[in-house]
Amino acid sequence: MTEQTPTPEQLVSIDYKPPRKSWLDPTVEFRKGTYCYSGVPKHVEYLGLPNPREWQPFEPDWKLPPDWKRIILDGMKDRLDKYRSFRLFMDICVRCGACADKCHFYIGSGDPKNMPVLRAELLRSVYRRYFTTAGKLGRLAGARDLDENVLKEWFYYFYQCTECRRCSVFCPYGIDTAEITMIGRELLNLVGCNINWVIEPVSNCFRTGNHLGVQPHGFKDSIEFAVDDLEEITGIKVDPPINKKGTEILFIVPSADYFASPHYYTLLGYMLLFHEIGLDYTFSAFASEGGNFGLFTSHEMIKRLNNKIYSEAKRLGVKWLIGAECGHMWRVLHQYMDTMNGPGADFLEEPVSPITGTRFENARATRMVHICEFTADLIKNNKLKLDPSRNNHRKVTFHDSCNPARAMGLFEEPRYILKSVCNHFHDMPENTIREQTFCCGSGAGLGTDENLEMRLRGGFPRANAVKYVKEKFDVNMLTCICAIDKATLPGLLEYWVPGVEVGGVHELLANALVVEGERERSTDLRGDSTEQSGAETTDA
Amino acid sequence: MNPIVSFFFSVFAILIILLLVWVGVGSANMYYLFGVIIPYLAVLTFIIGFIARMVQWAKVPVPFRITTTCGQEKSLPWIKANELESPTTTFGVVKRMALEVLFFRSLFRNTNVELKDGPRVVYWSAKWLWLGGLAFHWSFLFILLRHLRFFLEPVPGCVLMAQALDGFFQIGTPVLYMTDLIILAALTYLLIRRLADLQVRYISLFTDYFALFMLLGLAISGVLLRYFIKTDISGIKELAMGLVTFSPSVPAGVHPIFFIHLFMLSILVAYFPFSKLMHMGGVFLSPTRNLANNNRMKRHVNPWDYPVKVHTYEEWEEEFRDKIKAAGLPLEKV
Numbered sequence: 001m002t003e004q005t006p007t008p009e010q011l012v013s014i015d016y017k018p019p020r021k022s023w024l025d026p027t028v029e030f031r032k033g034t035y036c037y038s039g040v041p042k043h044v045e046y047l048g049l050p051n052p053r054e055w056q057p058f059e060p061d062w063k064l065p066p067d068w069k070r071i072i073l074d075g076m077k078d079r080l081d082k083y084r085s086f087r088l089f090m091d092i093c094v095r096c097g098a099c100a101d102k103c104h105f106y107i108g109s110g111d112p113k114n115m116p117v118l119r120a121e122l123l124r125s126v127y128r129r130y131f132t133t134a135g136k137l138g139r140l141a142g143a144r145d146l147d148e149n150v151l152k153e154w155f156y157y158f159y160q161c162t163e164c165r166r167c168s169v170f171c172p173y174g175i176d177t178a179e180i181t182m183i184g185r186e187l188l189n190l191v192g193c194n195i196n197w198v199i200e201p202v203s204n205c206f207r208t209g210n211h212l213g214v215q216p217h218g219f220k221d222s223i224e225f226a227v228d229d230l231e232e233i234t235g236i237k238v239d240p241p242i243n244k245k246g247t248e249i250l251f252i253v254p255s256a257d258y259f260a261s262p263h264y265y266t267l268l269g270y271m272l273l274f275h276e277i278g279l280d281y282t283f284s285a286f287a288s289e290g291g292n293f294g295l296f297t298s299h300e301m302i303k304r305l306n307n308k309i310y311s312e313a314k315r316l317g318v319k320w321l322i323g324a325e326c327g328h329m330w331r332v333l334h335q336y337m338d339t340m341n342g343p344g345a346d347f348l349e350e351p352v353s354p355i356t357g358t359r360f361e362n363a364r365a366t367r368m369v370h371i372c373e374f375t376a377d378l379i380k381n382n383k384l385k386l387d388p389s390r391n392n393h394r395k396v397t398f399h400d401s402c403n404p405a406r407a408m409g410l411f412e413e414p415r416y417i418l419k420s421v422c423n424h425f426h427d428m429p430e431n432t433i434r435e436q437t438f439c440c441g442s443g444a445g446l447g448t449d450e451n452l453e454m455r456l457r458g459g460f461p462r463a464n465a466v467k468y469v470k471e472k473f474d475v476n477m478l479t480c481i482c483a484i485d486k487a488t489l490p491g492l493l494e495y496w497v498p499g500v501e502v503g504g505v506h507e508l509l510a511n512a513l514v515v516e517g518e519r520e521r522s523t524d525l526r527g528d529s530t531e532q533s534g535a536e537t538t539d540a
Numbered sequence: 541m542n543p544i545v546s547f548f549f550s551v552f553a554i555l556i557i558l559l560l561v562w563v564g565v566g567s568a569n570m571y572y573l574f575g576v577i578i579p580y581l582a583v584l585t586f587i588i589g590f591i592a593r594m595v596q597w598a599k600v601p602v603p604f605r606i607t608t609t610c611g612q613e614k615s616l617p618w619i620k621a622n623e624l625e626s627p628t629t630t631f632g633v634v635k636r637m638a639l640e641v642l643f644f645r646s647l648f649r650n651t652n653v654e655l656k657d658g659p660r661v662v663y664w665s666a667k668w669l670w671l672g673g674l675a676f677h678w679s680f681l682f683i684l685l686r687h688l689r690f691f692l693e694p695v696p697g698c699v700l701m702a703q704a705l706d707g708f709f710q711i712g713t714p715v716l717y718m719t720d721l722i723i724l725a726a727l728t729y730l731l732i733r734r735l736a737d738l739q740v741r742y743i744s745l746f747t748d749y750f751a752l753f754m755l756l757g758l759a760i761s762g763v764l765l766r767y768f769i770k771t772d773i774s775g776i777k778e779l780a781m782g783l784v785t786f787s788p789s790v791p792a793g794v795h796p797i798f799f800i801h802l803f804m805l806s807i808l809v810a811y812f813p814f815s816k817l818m819h820m821g822g823v824f825l826s827p828t829r830n831l832a833n834n835n836r837m838k839r840h841v842n843p844w845d846y847p848v849k850v851h852t853y854e855e856w857e858e859e860f861r862d863k864i865k866a867a868g869l870p871l872e873k874v
Contacts, residue, residue, distance in 0.1 A: 008659070012655065012659040014655060016655075016738075016739070017738055018738055018739060018741075018742035022543065023742065023743075048849065080600070081600060082600070082601065082603060082844055083600065083601075083602075083603060084597060084598075084600040084601060084602045084825060084827060085602070085606065085826075085827045085828070087596075087597060087600050088597055088600075088822050088825055088826060088827075091593075091597075091816075091818060091822060092816065092818060092819040092822035092823070092826075093816065093819075094748070094816045094819055095740070095743045095744060095745065095748050095816070096647075096669060096673070096740075097669075097737065097739055097740040097743060098646075098647055098650050098669060100739045100740070100743075101651075101652065101653040101739075102651075107653055107655070107661065112739065112742055112743075115739065115743065117743050118742075118743055121743065132814075133814060134747075134814050134815070140546075140549065140746050141745070141746065141747065142745040142746070142747070165608055168608045168828050169608060169610055169646065169649065170646055170647070170649055170650060171646060172640070172644055172646050172647040172673070172823070173819055173822065173823045173826050173829075174608055174640075174646065174823075174826040174827075174828035174829035175826070175828075176606065176608060176828045179606065179828075206851050207851065207859075208856075208860075209851075209856060215860055215863055216860050216863050216864045216867055216869055217863040217864070217866055217867035220867040220868070220869060221867075242869055243869050243870055244870070245870070285864075285869060286853050286856050286857075299603075299604075300848050303848050304848045304849060304850055304851075307848075307850040307851075308850070308851070308853070311850075311852070311853060312853060315853055315872075334835050334836060335604060335605060335606055335607075335835050336604055338835070338836070338839050338840070339603070339604055339605070339839065339840045339841065339842050339845070340842070340845070342839055343839050345839070358616070360615075361837070362613065362614055362615045362628075362834075362836055362837055363836040363837070364836070364837055365836060365837055365838055365839050366835065366836035366839075368836065373615050373616060376616060376619075377616055380616070380618060405609070406608055406609055406610070407606075407607075407608070407609060408609060408613055408833075409609035409610075409611055409612050409613030409621075409622070409625075409626040409833055410613055410615075411611075411612045411613075412612050412619045412620075413615065413616070413619065416619070429663070431651055431663035432663075435609065435610040435611065435625070436649075460659075460661070461653075461661050464659065464660065464661045465661070468660075
């Protein structure tokens with residue numbers, strides 16, 4: 001936390017009263033802590049994206065191309081003819097306001113332009129002006145000219161939306177702000193207005209295969225490091241193959257799993273699990289990222305980055321794929337991959353668990369299974385020996401990550417695993433979980449430090465629900481299945497509700513997993529003692 | 541425009557509409573214009589405009605299957621999937637859409653957030669918008685159905701039944717229709733909410749008030765005609781039958797308020813295809829609701845898919861060859 005970071009008391013003194021002035025007049029103030037820095041030219045250039053240059057959002061001159069207005073309007077026209085979602089969502093909103101207080105950024109900031117309806121109206125007002133008959137009436141029809149201030153407003157608010165889709169759950173017409181933000185960002189990208197926390201990972205990912213820019217030897221080092229750590233904790237030496245041809249399964253992880261903490265403990269979890277069940281799998285140092293910041297750039301970029309998954313599966317000659325714990329990665333794998341880079345059917349086989357014989361019917365076309373689906377099936381079929389008391393020092397809750405929740409419907413699998421591997425599990429209040437789950441406030445590429453104030457505001461509703469279960473049930477660990485969550489929730493919780501750690505589902509699984517030949521464990525994967533300080537330890 | 545200016549502009553627009561009828565029918569005796577020509581033009585605009593809009597939307601492809609899942613996916617056989625909120629089949633989608641269109645499922649979820657001291661975020665159940673919306677739409681549908689008695693001879697059984705059901709309590713003469721009360725109450729609520737709720741007022745545009753005023757004007761003039769003026773129904777039926785049989789005539793003795801009623805309806809239907817009222821047709825096309833969550837079961841094809849620049853394994857291996865070698869990882873091209 002930097003010195004400028006406001007205190008929690010300051011942040012929650014929120015005035016929800018909208019200003020008197022009409023929102024049609026574009027006003028935006030790039031206040032420190034509430035926006036992200038621009039994409040660095042070398043990364044923009046490497047990707048072949050338009051208008052690489054040195055610029056910053058707070059500067060008056062954005063160095064836009066001379067015909068930027070025509071580029072944007074042509075871009076809109078193009079997308080209105082390509083995406084029914086976009087065209088329809090521009091037309092049918094009745095401004096009922098049901099979405100208004102569903103956005104975590106609105107709840108945490110009170111800024112009316114963070115109401116999903118107004119975020120969309122920022123774009124709709126321009127759509128009306130240039131693409132509808134009624135729009136010729138101007139402001140009376142809610143239409144306005146596209147000018148540089150409007151563009152700046154787009155930039156500010158489309159990079160203040162985490163594409164979490166919570167509002168789309170409540171909209172009577174299913175209007176999805178994520179679609180609007182995605183198109184809005186595509187348009188901004190056409191004139192070179194992007195943010196570095198998205199563009200650098202995208203560029204890294206295109207070059208090295210992963211967002212963090214880890215090169216093949218670095219990848220191998222990370223995995224070997226994890227092997228050593230696991231041996232130290234459990235006495236078991238696992239042997240995870242990398243780039244091995246002819247294995248049954250290619251395992252795809254988000255790169256943070258082998259590079260960041262607390263993700264790392266989840267990686268240890270997968271490796272221990274796969275060892276115990278003797279899974280025939282391989283990592284890939286090329287397809288070393290399932291995450292896809294293309295989702296936060298443009299549809300084309302999703303496809304460019306996602307391409308390596310199937311092509312690597314084909315090169316290695318695997319039969320099917322398992323994907324690890326990651327949120328937006330699974331939105332791409334579930335809703336975009338097969339359409340963009342499929343069909344996966346021609347060289348892969350329908351996934352069947354080699355341990356239980358279960359056929360994963362729900363993945364019969366894409367041939368990629370979520371690790372929680374895979375593990376829940378193992379537990380259900382009694383293939384794992386579990387000692388949940390080894391998680392007794394954890395009072396656990398589960399944060400449904402936006403994308404697995406609202407773009408997959410993966411609710412029960414992780415809960416089933418958690419309830420099988422720990423004795424203390426408590427869900428947060430129902431308005432804050434499952435399809436109504438709240439974003440961490442840092443998704444969609446906004447997890448950068450210069451944007452800290454906005455992230456703390458956006459994460460406030462989530463953190464507040466955690467506080468509730470902490471006070472009520474002494475919850476001390478928030479588990480989740482998203483790499484961005486794992487990266488940003490620790491700081492968020494430290495700020496709003498200190499004393500709650502963040503972990504992964506497969507981290508807790510591995511804590512409880514009784515592995516053949518292991519030595520007696522006195523600590524969990526983190527090296528924390530599993531002895532509980534309190535007296536209320538219960539055994540299963 | 542300042543939010544409140546939108547409100548007054550709408551009031552102004554309504555006054556102009558009333559004035560037009562006042563002058564046109566009351567002073568200039570333009571009965572044929574207001575009773576025949578404008579209604580015909582309005583209906584024509586509605587039909588052509590509505591179809592054109594739907595076709596325009598339908599012609600735009602749906603490149604990706606972007607269902608918003610509001611319930612458990614279908615995965616392992618022992619996990620109960622939620623076919624209504626996360627359907628995997630066409631029948632499931634039909635059920636989900638039916639729930640959405642007939643009962644406003646998503647709006648039913650509505651909550652109201654309050655930030656209390658502590659700080660504590662509290663979520664209150666907030667069903668009034670759902671109730672108001674549902675009450676308005678259903679009573680409007682009922683009223684439309686009832687009005688078919690003016691356009692059809694003999695009057696079909698279902699229309700008579702709707703009428704009987706609506707007047708079930710047999711209060712007063714003419715019998716009071718429940719839907720008349722409900723629609724007035726619902727529209728009044730929706731209007732007051734739009735004005736009183738600061739957030740909703742802030743986002744409201746001219747069109748939001750205009751649509752409400754037109755509907756209210758329509759309902760009030762209808763209520764006046766039926767319960768207070770007790771206008772000559774036979775004349776109105778003659779006019780309506782003339783319109784639908786394309787032998788229009790305007791009988792004498794029809795009350796001027798009727799022309800206000802008819803003119804407001806004409807404006808509303810002509811305005812419909814160009815306005816947010818098109819949500820009526822649009823909701824059926826919403827990709828987050830009308831697609832099954834079967835993405836990994838069944839391939840979705842993007843009709844405008846095109847090849848993109850990718851970074852191949854071969855290029856990757858070439859760039860990092862030495863490092864791959866040093867790390868002892870296998871190479872394709874040794």
